[in-house]
Amino acid sequence: MKNTRRLRVLCGELRPCARFADVGCDHGYCTQYMLEQNLCRTAVISDISAGSLHKAETLLAPYIAEGRVRSVCCAGLSDIPRDTDEVLIAGMGGEEIVSILEEGFLPPVLVLQPMKNAPKLRRFLLERGYAIERDFTFTDTKHYDLLRAVRGGQGRAYGARELAFGYDNIHSPSAEFLSLVEEEIQKCRARLAAASRQVPAVQARLNELAEVRDEIAGRL
Ligand SMILES: C[S@@+](CC[C@H](N)C(=O)[O-])C[C@H]1O[C@@H](n2cnc3c(N)ncnc32)[C@H](O)[C@@H]1O
Known part of the structure; x- marks a missing residue:
């Protein structure tokens, strides 16, 4: 292989x-x-x-x-x-x-x-x-x-977060998943910084990612 x-x-x-x-x-x-x-x-x-x-x-x-x-x-x-x-x-x-x-x-x-x-x-x-x-x-x-x-x-049991991110990523997170979340956060921040007006969808995504990061970071 x-x-x-x-x-x-x-x-x-x-x-x-x-x-x-x-x-x-x-x-x-x-x-x-x-x-x-x-x-x-x-x-x-x-x-x-x-x-x-x-x-x-x-x-x-x-x-x-x-x-x-x-x-x-x-x-x-x-x-x-x-x-x-x-x-x-x-x-x-x-x-x-x-x-x-x-x-x-x-x-x-x-x-x-x-x-x-x-x-x-x-x-x-x-x-x-x-x-x-x-x-x-x-x-x-x-x-x-x-x-x-x-x-x-x-x-x-799958809720909104497990559906969006994957069950094991939420309940038994890995460093690999945390690094994906950090990358996505940086992308959202870059998009918001480049935008000349508010982008509510990107801001909402950023907030969700930040919540997930804070939830899982302490469990690694
Ligand atoms: C990126 S390769 C992945 C190969 C292998 N499964 C792997 O994961 O390493 C995707 C393969 O799926 C085939 N493929 C794409 N759509 C397909 C379909 N609807 N039915 C069968 N094969 C398909 C492509 O021809 C290609 O060989």
């Missing part, structure tokens, strides 16, 4: 399952990890781009040859078998991930790494009956959100 922190964190959230699918797999490193660690019996790799999928097919050629991996070029979940246990969708926008799930089906376990719009994704998952078991921000040159959601089961 290519050794980046993002991929290590992503793979660290994958759990043993019978049938795994990597939607938008591109290089296929996460599926390689699942197979090398013997975390799944079979896997489906998929990508909307034949060129991207070809990279994963090359990486995973021995597994494809032995019949443990099937490769499908398709949009979203359209050709993913419905009996797949665990689905990874990483490196796409949160709205795109929501569209993929709306147009496809709702797998029992999802590991998701949206590039933006994580709050929309959280709201969607909760509305569709998922318990979000892991929900945190991590850093690898930039900040990423990671969500692991299980359909049904006892979920944690």
